[in-house]
Amino acid sequence: MSSPFAYNAKLTECGTKHLAMFLAIREAIAEGTLAPGERLPSTRRLAELYGLSRGSVSLAYEMLTAEGFVQAGIGRGTFVAGYGHKRNDGAASSEEGESPAALPAITDWGRRLLELQAVEASSGDVGTSVPFAAPSPASSDPSILEANARVSFVTEGLSAARFPWQEWKSEVARQWKRIGVYGSRGLENSAGSLSLRKAIAGRLRRERGIPCGEEDIVITSGSMQAIALLAQLLLEEGKTAVVENPCYKGIERAIRATGAGLISQRTDRSGIVPQDWEATLLFVTPTRQFPTGVVLGYERRQELLLWASKRKAFIIEDDYDSDFRWGGRPLEPLKALDKEGRVVYVGTFSRSMGTSLRIGFAVVPRELLQPLLLAKKLYDPYPTSLAEQQALAGWMSGGGYDRHMRKTRRLLGKLERKLRECLETNLDGLFTPFPADAGMHVYARWEGTEADYERLIRECAVQGVRWKNGSAYELPSAGRPKTPPSAIFGFAHLTEREIEEGIRRIRRAAEALSLLRDAYREQGGKVHA
């Protein structure tokens, strides 16, 4: 038998024989050198081969068994376990449908997280975006193969090239230096960087009319931390929350994790349709409904506030991309109209600066401020990313952030116009884009049948273009007809040329499937068979 394991390399690394053997065999299994079902050498044989004691080898085998990489049959030897060739990186094992019931030690909370993950994974196929496919024999156009530039409309946030990294990295380095010289005391408390909270409060007062000071603001690591902690503070089994339908999955997850009930409320062209829900918490995106982009009407805003007042409920207003608005001043946020302290306003910088920067914030009513701070401190006793928080504050007060936003708004407005224009002139009739004057994506309803939509998505994957399917954000609404299919075309990471090319490919796919026929006939165009 040759030496199949990188034992000596591991021994050099870790210095302990049984560990080295454990690591070497595990690596061989992970890399497929040892296949599932394969029999391992006997401990005696392996000990001889590598000049080890049988005890060391046995110990390595025991550890492999405990971790599930191998299985020992009594008197039969030791075999590579069936699933051993896959890395257990979380996602993988859930896709295999590993049962949450196999974990007796896990709490109800943990079990709910696992179940949610399993449900999402199983519905993920059509739900999210389709991966690019290899060209099928059926697609004959040779130009597809030469195109190395696939186009993905799946939202990625602002492309890295559109962020002034030189400015940013200098600002961060300056802050680390400052912390190095003076320490971090006086810069922060458990609510986060003081100067950042001041900068945010000033901005919210000026630009959004929200009456707040730095003492109302809690900095979080992205807006999801605020949302999940607030859910945990306000929801539990026996309580109920309302969300818009469609809705960001992270919010649904935060609610379901608590064990609370969930009402998914229909939205129309004026946003969520208010009801007298029997619930204690409402999540809403009034400035720009996610993902449809519709604006919540002023009267509905008042109705939601009345509901919260009557029910003594709270509203979490997620203003996830109000900063990206090129079409005039938005309506006042709920928080600006909130006279009773029933609204928590949540925002984020991860969209304007890229997802590598995890800074969000919440404007919190008095009653919830201390609970939220305590909740945050349970996980983060000290503020996270303090240097980045300070850098952002410095960048905001120095005018850099505003300069970046002005530039970005202009650019996004231009890209959005290009995208709408392309959708209308090239795919007229297939998609109806919803109107919007902000954001980083266009939401568009599919005007054909569901079956045709799925065919188109698959053909587009072959043609090298894809987008996020709107159904990814749909919640089951009992006894209501399914929402028509829709698409989310993100554009903030693309150039105008890429947008054109992407739509051209969708058109090509639609032509190949003869989906454009009727639209063409109306325009007197040539019918594609």
Next chain:
Amino acid sequence: MSSPFAYNAKLTECGTKHLAMFLAIREAIAEGTLAPGERLPSTRRLAELYGLSRGSVSLAYEMLTAEGFVQAGIGRGTFVAGYGHKRNDGAASSEEGESPAALPAITDWGRRLLELQAVEASSGDVGTSVPFAAPSPASSDPSILEANARVSFVTEGLSAARFPWQEWKSEVARQWKRIGVYGSRGLENSAGSLSLRKAIAGRLRRERGIPCGEEDIVITSGSMQAIALLAQLLLEEGKTAVVENPCYKGIERAIRATGAGLISQRTDRSGIVPQDWEATLLFVTPTRQFPTGVVLGYERRQELLLWASKRKAFIIEDDYDSDFRWGGRPLEPLKALDKEGRVVYVGTFSRSMGTSLRIGFAVVPRELLQPLLLAKKLYDPYPTSLAEQQALAGWMSGGGYDRHMRKTRRLLGKLERKLRECLETNLDGLFTPFPADAGMHVYARWEGTEADYERLIRECAVQGVRWKNGSAYELPSAGRPKTPPSAIFGFAHLTEREIEEGIRRIRRAAEALSLLRDAYREQGGKVHA
């Protein structure tokens, strides 16, 4: 009536009249310009004074009322509320004993957090460190007043001056640049930076004998995030956890927040005393018990693992400062002995690099890996501090981290020897330091009466020296005698000169209180009256 409010300044800032008035009055209340109980001008009068409509003023008053800053009596006018002069920054309101029962909307989880905070705040007086006091008339020594350099032995971690910030800030800036050019894709997944996980795994294999690869590691924002999430996954009402007594408060909080029961287990000079606890989770600090610094004996380590195996329980091994060891190789961590995947090993970089850097990690058994990743993603869907994670990885692989650690270890060893020497030669008999060969503090038992200890602490506050009282980490243990008083002398932020000066002041305080008499007599020294 003169103009008491900064209305015009606020108007310039926010542009909306009622907001400006709301903010201006709130500021006046916060700053004490308007005292509690003071009557506000009538809406008519204020409207005249500032040229506003009465509607705007009424709206501002309504908002102030909703937020609790003012109270309106029917037909009597509007008054500044009694507690309005204090900022509601969380800590303040709890110290006022605000009742959790006043928050009907809060979940059981949130209520437990509030109750814990209330308990900690009420026991905080003697429990933690005493603030420096103003010199009392009784203390007559004029040298106290001239001493501007007060000495605090309260642990602060490594002083900022001992960290190579130039190196670090360049490394962080380099990483931001890299993210700017290439984006962050490929660098990370939900478990954190890939290169950092590799660097940590390599280090743990080499230095701690823990058989792990990057796929076993989850990066967290400090070790508390890992601890709190694991508690939430493994504990709930009806379950029980065991902790060492004394114990880090954050761990106690994480357990109590879940509603689980808590057994606080006595520790002796060999660490926690194993029992057959009816529990499903054990938190333990084997390498260096926190805060006593004692090392858990090898046989006890085996006993704990046997217990976990028998009970199908998990052990969270918090190895919070194993990196700071100047006295030879430590015993193997529990994780290195863990053949059944029952141990989660938790570590942090916040101690070696300062609390401004929030990077911790957990080495997670297979069974808990996916649940922990899902739990983390609920709050942080993307890794936080990615640039810092990458920078740390780069710094580790480039040898910078090891250089820093070698230098720091030498330094800390020297400081610790100095501190022990001073404690023994100057305060002989008052404190008995526990032996240790690692860490950033010395734990010492007080040998006198409790009453004398409290007198000494108070006198030291006057003399300008303080430390953390060991009772801050004591848990109530039913039916067991109270642990003798103790002190935690942190030294990693001090110079040798400061250590000397601090101990000299303690000596002076002890002399002033005649506490040194007996010790002196034994040595044939002069008796101080």
